[in-house]
Amino acid sequence: MTSPVVLVTGALAGIGRATALAFARRGATVVASGRRDADGQALAAELKAAGAAEAAFIRADVRDEAEVRALVEQTVTRFGRLDVAVNNAGVEGTTGPITEQSAENYAAIFDTNVRGVLFSLKHEMRAMLAQGSGAIVNLSSVAGLVGFAGASVYAASKHAVEGLTKSAALEGAAAGVRVNAVAPGPVQTEMMERFTGGNADAKAALIAAMPAKRAASPEEIAKAIVFLAGDGAGYVTGQSLGIDGGFTAG
Numbered sequence: 001m002t003s004p005v006v007l008v009t010g011a012l013a014g015i016g017r018a019t020a021l022a023f024a025r026r027g028a029t030v031v032a033s034g035r036r037d038a039d040g041q042a043l044a045a046e047l048k049a050a051g052a053a054e055a056a057f058i059r060a061d062v063r064d065e066a067e068v069r070a071l072v073e074q075t076v077t078r079f080g081r082l083d084v085a086v087n088n089a090g091v092e093g094t095t096g097p098i099t100e101q102s103a104e105n106y107a108a109i110f111d112t113n114v115r116g117v118l119f120s121l122k123h124e125m126r127a128m129l130a131q132g133s134g135a136i137v138n139l140s141s142v143a144g145l146v147g148f149a150g151a152s153v154y155a156a157s158k159h160a161v162e163g164l165t166k167s168a169a170l171e172g173a174a175a176g177v178r179v180n181a182v183a184p185g186p187v188q189t190e191m192m193e194r195f196t197g198g199n200a201d202a203k204a205a206l207i208a209a210m211p212a213k214r215a216a217s218p219e220e221i222a223k224a225i226v227f228l229a230g231d232g233a234g235y236v237t238g239q240s241l242g243i244d245g246g247f248t249a250g
Contacts, residue, residue: 003053005079006229007031007072009062009120010089012039014189015139018218019086019225024052026226031075033060034089054079062089062116072123081131084229085124087117088139092195098152106153113157114164121168121179128177135229136172138165140181142244151195158183162240169238178237180228185244186215212245 006023010016011032020032024047032043032055040057047055056078060071076082093109094102117138128134143151144158162181169179186192186206192215196202207215224243227233242248 003027003029004083005029005031005075005081006084006086007033007075007082007124008086008088009033009060009071009116010139012036012043014191015184015187015218015221015225016086016088017043018222019088020047021050022219022222022226023084024048024050024055027051027053028084029054029079031055031071031079032057033071035059035061062087062120063111065119065122068116068119069123072127076127082124082127083134085120085128085134085136086139086225086229087120087124087136089116089120090139090191092151092154092191095151095154095195095197097150101153109153109157110160113154114160117161117164121164125168125172125177125179129172129175133176134172134178135233136168136177136179137225137228138179138181140165140183140240142183142185142242142247144181145183145240145242145248165240166238173237178233180233180236180238181240182221182224182228183240183242183244183248184216184221185210185242185247187221188215188217210245210247211249214245216243216245 006028008020011020012034030052044055044057060067091112094105140161141158143155144162148155165181
């Protein structure tokens with residue numbers, strides 16, 4: 001059996017990096033994408049060393065549709081198909097009350113988190129619909145499942161990702177293309193450090209709000225993504241898997 005061809009956006013750090021490595025260790029062909037060439041080439045070498053059948057870095061900014069189109073087209077041209085896509089690229093933007101939000105912050109968050117996911121879905125699904133199979137996993141957030149005081153614009157963007165996921169799943173189901181999401185709670189990444197402003201008390205309060213009383217590791221999220229992309233989830237589509245230490249159970 002040939003190795004699956006996996007595309008991961010936002011692959012240079014955090015959950016994206018852990019996910020690319022998780023697929024590499026399973027012998028997949030992995031295309032990592034991001035905006036930093038030197039880091040991307042280093043990651044491609046690391047993916048090969050980790051066990052990837054083949055690995056490549058393709059630079060792309062998901063906010064630019066032409067770059068997303070080229071990313072998918074280059075992947076299919078080089079490796080013949082696209083079996084799995086993980087739309088991980090995202091930003092947290094500036095936190096604070098709704099009364100302090102700006103048009104600039106809205107644009108910064110929505111251009112990556114929503115526009116980027118939309119363009120990625122558009123071109124990934126075109127490739128997968130043409131071949132009659134594929135699995136896509138979008139990165140949502142616990143803030144895409146509930147309200148989040150102080151992070152209204154970010155929460156709104158992730159609610160949009162939930163809607164895109166469900167709609168795309170309905171469009172792809174009959175053609176054998178599955179679309180799901182993962183919705184993590186706090187994860188030990190640089191984004192969490194930025195989200196809490198590097199404030200130890202704010203970070204501790206965020207973690208204390210989780211029933212599990214800890215943050216997840218990027219590798220835990222990656223394992224869930226690998227599951228949703230695999231044959232074990234072959235009848236799962238249009239779903240959002242909360243990985244939040246029990247936060248949304250209450």
